[in-house]
Amino acid sequence: MEDTAAIAKPKGQYHHGDLRSALLRATEQLVSEKGTGAVSLREVARIAGVSHGAPAHHFVNKTGLLLAFAQEGWDRMIAAISDGIDTHAPTNGPELLETVGQAYFAVENPGQFEVMFRRDLYDTKDTGYVGAGESAWVFLSDTIQQCIDEGFAEAEDAEPFTVIAWSMVHGLAALWNSGRVKSRFERLEIARLNREANRRLTDLMFDRPARRTIS
Amino acid sequence: MEDTAAIAKPKGQYHHGDLRSALLRATEQLVSEKGTGAVSLREVARIAGVSHGAPAHHFVNKTGLLLAFAQEGWDRMIAAISDGIDTHAPTNGPELLETVGQAYFAVENPGQFEVMFRRDLYDTKDTGYVGAGESAWVFLSDTIQQCIDEGFAEAEDAEPFTVIAWSMVHGLAALWNSGRVKSRFERLEIARLNREANRRLTDLMFDRPARRTIS
DNA sequence: AGGCATATCTAGACACTGTCTAGTTGCAAG
DNA sequence: CTTGCAACTAGACAGTGTCTAGATATGCCT
Numbered sequence: 402m403e404d405t406a407a408i409a410k411p412k413g414q415y416h417h418g419d420l421r422s423a424l425l426r427a428t429e430q431l432v433s434e435k436g437t438g439a440v441s442l443r444e445v446a447r448i449a450g451v452s453h454g455a456p457a458h459h460f461v462n463k464t465g466l467l468l469a470f471a472q473e474g475w476d477r478m479i480a481a482i483s484d485g486i487d488t489h490a491p492t493n494g495p496e497l498l499e500t501v502g503q504a505y506f507a508v509e510n511p512g513q514f515e516v517m518f519r520r521d522l523y524d525t526k527d528t529g530y531v532g533a534g535e536s537a538w539v540f541l542s543d544t545i546q547q548c549i550d551e552g553f554a555e556a557e558d559a560e561p562f563t564v565i566a567w568s569m570v571h572g573l574a575a576l577w578n579s580g581r582v583k584s585r586f587e588r589l590e591i592a593r594l595n596r597e598a599n600r601r602l603t604d605l606m607f608d609r610p611a612r613r614t615i616s
Numbered sequence: 617m618e619d620t621a622a623i624a625k626p627k628g629q630y631h632h633g634d635l636r637s638a639l640l641r642a643t644e645q646l647v648s649e650k651g652t653g654a655v656s657l658r659e660v661a662r663i664a665g666v667s668h669g670a671p672a673h674h675f676v677n678k679t680g681l682l683l684a685f686a687q688e689g690w691d692r693m694i695a696a697i698s699d700g701i702d703t704h705a706p707t708n709g710p711e712l713l714e715t716v717g718q719a720y721f722a723v724e725n726p727g728q729f730e731v732m733f734r735r736d737l738y739d740t741k742d743t744g745y746v747g748a749g750e751s752a753w754v755f756l757s758d759t760i761q762q763c764i765d766e767g768f769a770e771a772e773d774a775e776p777f778t779v780i781a782w783s784m785v786h787g788l789a790a791l792w793n794s795g796r797v798k799s800r801f802e803r804l805e806i807a808r809l810n811r812e813a814n815r816r817l818t819d820l821m822f823d824r825p826a827r828r829t830i831s
Numbered sequence: 832a833g834g835c836a837t838a839t840c841t842a843g844a845c846a847c848t849g850t851c852t853a854g855t856t857g858c859a860a861g
Numbered sequence: 862c863t864t865g866c867a868a869c870t871a872g873a874c875a876g877t878g879t880c881t882a883g884a885t886a887t888g889c890c891t
Contacts, residue, residue, distance in 0.1 A: 518794045572787020579733045605820040
């Protein structure tokens with residue numbers, strides 16, 4: 402709650418200073434504490450200590466606010482991918498695929514992850530947003546292609562493997578968020594479950610020495 | 617739109633006759649035509665030709681209405697699974713798994729599918745609802761176990777394979793609904809894509825003769 | 832057949848929402 | 862200093878979910 406102090410506009414001032422990011426942080430707070438449905442322009446404005454009409458000036462719409470929030474999530478995921486590459490330093494395609502798969506869970510706020518894939522919340526025709534989702538897909542596609550180039554899989558497998566890999570990781574994340582897997586695997590944190598399933602999948606797809614005994 | 621005639625209450629009558637299911641059909645219509653966000657108790661009541669307070673009597677809440685709608689979706693999926701088993705007559709575990717995977721797409725209305733996994737829309741602690749989701753999970757679990765019993769996989773693979781299989785199918789459905797895969801595979805209908813990915817996955821997981829050349 | 836409890840539905844009110852509009856404040860460049 | 866423009870306020874409007882009190886029909890019991 403001490404965050405609110407930083408977000409809220411100081412009394413007596415007319416201009417906020419950095420209202421745009423303050424509203425985004427207020428959105429994040431609401432989403433993580435009370436869920437996506439709890440986000441309202443008026444409540445967000447209230448947290449920022451600003452009149453109810455103010456957000457419209459920065460985001461036009463409620464959809465504009467949520468679009469920006471989703472955009473932020475995609476940026477975080479993409480940043481996490483390149484971070485993961487730096488730290489894990491994968492030496493071949495399959496290892497890179499695992500790294501990418503783990504970065505998929507880097508969006509720590511489940512609500513933000515949800516918003517990223519909720520088409521109904523904003524206009525998906527917005528050019529900037531489509532680009533963000535697109536670049537993640539392209540990266541995955543390229544990774545699979547690299548696996549093929551390195552001889553881990555056959556050329557004809559490119560498309561199905563791309564679909565399978567993405568679907569698996571995304572599905573696990575979605576099921577986790579929906580609480581269905583959670584109840585079954587209470588003691589395993591989601592990251593470990595993802596790592597395990599991810600490794601298994603790449604082992605299945607690509608013919609390479611199983612590392613099951615190492616971990 | 618001739619459906620509306622059947623849904624709407626005849627003029628001059630005080631009682632609707634079957635308002636509960638009329639409201640559910642109105643919900644389905646709204647969800648498929650204008651999306652999940654377009655569902656409102658008042659609009660649903662309007663379609664059914666009934667006062668705005670009437671739905672509360674059958675569903676208590678808006679969450680109650682959506683819960684019932686989700687429940688309906690689960691019922692359809694479960695029915696589709698047993699239908700699929702009847703028509704495909706799988707002879708072993710892996711084939712059964714494929715059949716189950718295909719039934720996952722039997723919920724033809726993407727909106728209804730979405731509502732089934734949207735925890736935020738209703739109280740997930742409702743006993744009936746949890747049971748419906750649970751039985752689908754149990755069925756999948758049992759299917760994987762059958763594969764193991766038949767020697768297609770090892771005992772220690774039970775959990776990861778269950779997670780992988782469910783995540784893949786669910787993820788594909790979710791990505792399809794979010795429109796991300798759609799733009800890439802415009803010409804392949806989703807059912808075929810699912811069948812292909814599904815078969816590939818079971819081929820990968822279980823050591824059995826590849827049927828790729830047959831299809 | 833009569834009467835009565837009860838399920839079904841109506842209609843008004845309330846606080847809340849997103850969006851629109853006109854107006855106010857403050858900053859910054861000419 | 863003033864003039865233009867961005868940032869923000871404040872009121873209004875239609876729409877929403879939910880709560881009430883009341884009206885209407887149905888079915889059950891005697």
